[in-house]
Amino acid sequence: MxxxxxxxxxxxxxxxxxxxxxxxxxxxxxxxxxxxxxxxxxxxxxxxxxxxxxxxxxxxxxxxxxxxxxxxxxxxxxxxxxxxxxxxxxxxxxxxxxxxxxxxxxSQPAQASALSIDVIGQEWWWAVKYRSSNPAREFITANQLVIPVGVPVQINLTSKDVIHSFWVPKLGGKMDMIPSRTNVTWLQADKVGDFRGQCSEFCGLQHANMAFNVRVLSKPDFEAWWDRPASATAGSGDDPRLKTFLVRCAACHTIRGTPPEAF
Incomplete structure (x- = not known):
């Protein structure tokens, strides 16, 4: 007792x-x-x-x-x-x-999801692809989801290597990410802020470091964020941040087999 x-x-x-x-x-x-x-x-x-x-x-x-x-x-x-x-x-x-x-x-949101995001788990980071009917507005980020407040968002989960598990405790439950299979869940945040997510399935030596962030913005701020030029969001050659990364960091801080421009 x-x-x-x-x-x-x-x-x-x-x-x-x-x-x-x-x-x-x-x-x-x-x-x-x-x-x-x-x-x-x-x-x-x-x-x-x-x-x-x-x-x-x-x-x-x-x-x-x-x-x-x-x-x-x-x-x-x-x-x-x-x-x-x-x-x-x-x-x-x-x-x-x-x-x-x-x-x-x-299992299902109260209203249809207006936004669909693909999350791909891999050792040891998260690729996040924002889907749109306009291909020019689609882009990929790493280790961060950005969603609007009060809107149900469909999350399509898969893995490139081993089984991972997508978990954002304050926003939703866990769901496994299985290679060659897509599992679907959804998130909806009631307030603006940053929320931590974590892989909750042991996936290798760096499992403990396989975390990500969910940033919840107001609807106007989210639209403004989405409407940025896709090149600046995904990290194009004209982005000064990418230039700095390539000059100072890329020699050590890259993922093997992945070009730094992918970030």
């Missing part, structure tokens, strides 16, 4: 962490946080019921029996066992139903 209490306290302290899912800022994360707290409460309740019944059984056993080994037909004890099993079953069935309803509610 004490360990469960300490676990609950520790869990509540995770809300202030960049990877704490209890401090939800989206419909998906809010539903997941509520489910997590609810399942924790149900688990504690089941443990309390079982503990109380165990204490009662021990107390009655010490009063009713001595050390002599004699056959016992204690129907009252059987009724108590049945009572405990029935209560536990109700709790566990309720947990299963709640979980299924939550999974169903977050």
């Amino acid at each position: 004490a360990s469960l209490f300490l676990f609950t306290v520790a869990l509540s302290g995770c809300s202030g962490s960049p990877l704490g899912y209890l401090d939800a800022t989206s419909p998906i994360a809010g539903a997941i946080a509520s489910l997590g707290l609810g399942l924790t409460a149900i688990s504690i309740a089941v443990c309390i019921v079982v503990g109380v019944l165990l204490v009662v059984a021990l107390w009655r056993g010490r009063r009713a029996h001595d050390l002599a080994i004699t056959p016992v037909n204690d129907r009252t004890a059987i009724r108590w066992i049945g009572f405990g099993v029935a209560i536990s079953t109700v709790f566990l069935v309720g947990s299963a139903v709640w979980t299924l309803l939550t999974v169903s509610s977050i």
Whole structure:
């Protein structure tokens, strides 16, 4: 019982962490946080019921029996066992139903996604491609998603090498990224800000460093960001930042097999 209490306290302290899912800022994360707290409460309740019944059984056993080994037909004890099993079953069935309803509610956004983004996991970084009906507005960034506030965004997930897992705790749940397969999830943020994401499937020696950032902008700021020249956003030869990178950094800080211009 004490360990469960300490676990609950520790869990509540995770809300202030960049990877704490209890401090939800989206419909998906809010539903997941509520489910997590609810399942924790149900688990504690089941443990309390079982503990109380165990204490009662021990107390009655010490009063009713001595050390002599004699056959016992204690129907009252059987009724108590049945009572405990029935209560536990109700709790566990309720947990299963709640979980299924939550999974169903977050599987699709309330409204159609107006924006589609491809996220490709690879050892050990994230390629992010913004899709548009106008090919001139499509571009690729690395290790950062930029989305508008209050808008559901479809995220198409795949991997180039091993299994990765896409996870933004404060905005949504986890989903695996599997080579040669596209899994679809969605994100929606309720407020402007920066939110950390992390690969949550061990993928190699640099797994711990495979993090990314989700930047949520107001709708006007997002449109202004998107309307920048594609060359400047993706990093063209005219971008002074890329020139500086090529001169000072590219000798060491590139991904093998990937030209620096790709960034």
